[in-house]
Amino acid sequence: MRSFLTLAASALALAGAASAQDMVVLADKLFTGDAVIDDAAVLIEDGRISGVGMADDMEWDDDAEVMEVAVATPGFIDGRTVVGINGQYNIDADQDADEDTDPNGAELRVIDAYNPYEELIPYVRRHGVTTMHVTPGDVNPIAGQSAVVKTGGDILDDALISPSVGVLFNLGETPKAVYGGKGGPSTRMATASMIRAQLHGAKAWADKEDAGVDLEKQALADVLSGDKKAIFAAHRSDDIMTALRIGAEFGFTPVIAYGTEAYLIADTLAEQDVTVLVTPVLGRAAGRNETLNASLENAAILHDAGVNIVFATHQEGYVPKTRVLLWEAAIAVANGLPDEAAISAMTTAPAEMLGISDETGSIAEGKSADLVLFDGDPFEYVSHVEAVMLGGEVVHQREE
Template identity: 35%
Template sequence: MKKKLSLSLIVVFALALLWVGVSAEQGVIAIKAGKILTITSGIIEDGIILIEKGKIIEVGKELPIPPQAIIIDASEYTVMPGMIEAHTTIGLRERFEPPSADETTDPCTPQLKVIDALNPFSRDIKEVVFGGITTALITPGRLNVIGGQPAVVKLTGTTISQMVLLEPAGVKISLGEGPKQAYGAKRKLPSTRMGSAYLVRKSLTDADYYLNQWKEYEKKKASDKEAKKPKLDLKLEPLAKLLEGKLTAFIECYRTDDIMTALRIIDEFKLKAVLVGCADGHKVADEIARRKIPVIISPMGVGPRRIETKDITIRNAGLLSQAGVKVVIHSDASLGVGAIRELPLAAAFAVKGGMDREEALKAITIHAAEILGVADRIGSIEKGKDADLVILSGDPFHYLTRVEQVFINGEIVFEKKEQN
């Protein structure tokens, strides 16, 4: 007999409301779950999650349920936190439109903000939610050396202000094939890896000079009314914040030489950074680990589609994790391989390659939230966090498991209907 997700009889009256989604304004919601994967506090069998005003107000076993609560019976199901896609360009272009994630008139565009191009009504965003992905780091593409400012967004809402969790979330930097192909074809700098590294260093050096001008002005202005205020430079402002440690550098690099260039730049400018891609990361895992730099990787990479990932191995995630590197797993959907909604299967591939199962779960939930700077809000099922939850028909890593319901901010944004 098929398992069926249903509401308790005491709230049959609320069925009509559930057809369009439970609202966070409807009072307390109680989810009775067969299994709760809290991520940070183990597994709770036959547990209860209480939600009010979009927040988790309690999680545990045998909790008292308020009399007027809407009860969702998920006693035959598994509940986990909403999953996080930690690096994607979804929402920046529609299908069949020309690429629009890179402003390729200039290789260095740190002043650009992805929120100015993000379409909340993108079909791609809706389909990602169907897979249990509730939050994403939306980032510029890989063609510019310095691409712009990413944003962490919830994948629901009709306006950017409703979606944004953190903006700006950092600055995107790309090394390797992307920039040199994009600009080398135009006979412009950079046409080599050396040129890309030079542009990063030059931009950060200019930002350091700019930052020191402002520091000098701040020192002088109290005692010198004639102190000249530096001119605001929108291009250097985000880079100055990188140097101050207020923003994170997300550096896309795949090959060993690009990874080591990234590490040298991180050391030279004392950057808070995350390596993205990192296909050859297992070859220099100790170098990454000793600097305590996290990585965002796909367990499989894109194989022959890109020469810089030709040495990718399914063991990459496991080897990096075993070396002590904090690993976050993302999909390769932006490169036409797989789909973001298959993120849990990407994590399952990492387990197949030797990654610890619990670490793989963290790699698509709490570890992603931590490196994106939003772990106080999402990434685990804990009291006080946002009620971003996924109800699954089984093990999140099993290929037959279905997403039954998805909650974002305590509201059902996806519900699987029974089909004949």
């Protein structure tokens, strides 16, 4: 089999036209997101997958462009990030994830701050991310509405998959630190009470006839009706349990972001069918009090307990303001998580959580041809992302 490197010129030639012609990707190993196929072929037509299986069982046109690789996976989906609303320079001008003027920011929308020309987008794309769940930051107890975007497109409309998929709630130390001196919640009790009060208010508003326009209450009413997901960012296990109590009170199952101590209550999370956005695997244990119990085995323990896990990067306080999703997953693999489970946590699991599994998240007939192509084991440090395909177009090609 020819190496991928011999096809670099061909791939570059395809970069502008791949979505309009037939292509075939031949992979020594193919992770579809649901299974692993050796000596596989993926057929691509008009930007979508038209066939997948063992190469010996597949047929394609003689004039189809062929790319041969060691390993292929679905395009990665970052389960939670601020890329696109926080920028690479880490200055006020490109930091829009946190609006710290009101502890209730339910009406705030990520799409109104998203910059498709932010340089961090091609940075994460060349590491395999083709879809992002972009959320607000950590400051507000009720932070605002998240969105799902592709890592391509010159304007928001070209990238947008879902303009408002969930509302982010923040528990723990950060809201206390920000609002304690502003007359807002200064304890965990007050943060939880404020969230509960706002949810009760939204319920009462939704039950009224002719209630009038209230953007905050409408967003929270959508959480209560199930139209939007409730995403609770929490590190400590007691904060995670607070999120579960609030969810039980109002009839929803929260998605847990961070989940630093989730492994301590893995059986409870599995019993309640809670999804955990493991963020990040390489979190600094000494960074703050609530992360002192961080464990590199968190993802593996949760997986073994039957908890649905999704990998995410979220944000960093230093340049370039984001982590690399693939490297976070690789550390989890090095600490006991099976390869297939790690791939799933970046592909099928986030696609299902975000309600986009009909379009992307796995390599299956009819879905968008979002693929990551490697020259070796994706979780080995010496391997490279050779190319990234988005909708059948080669949007990244590794330079020699």
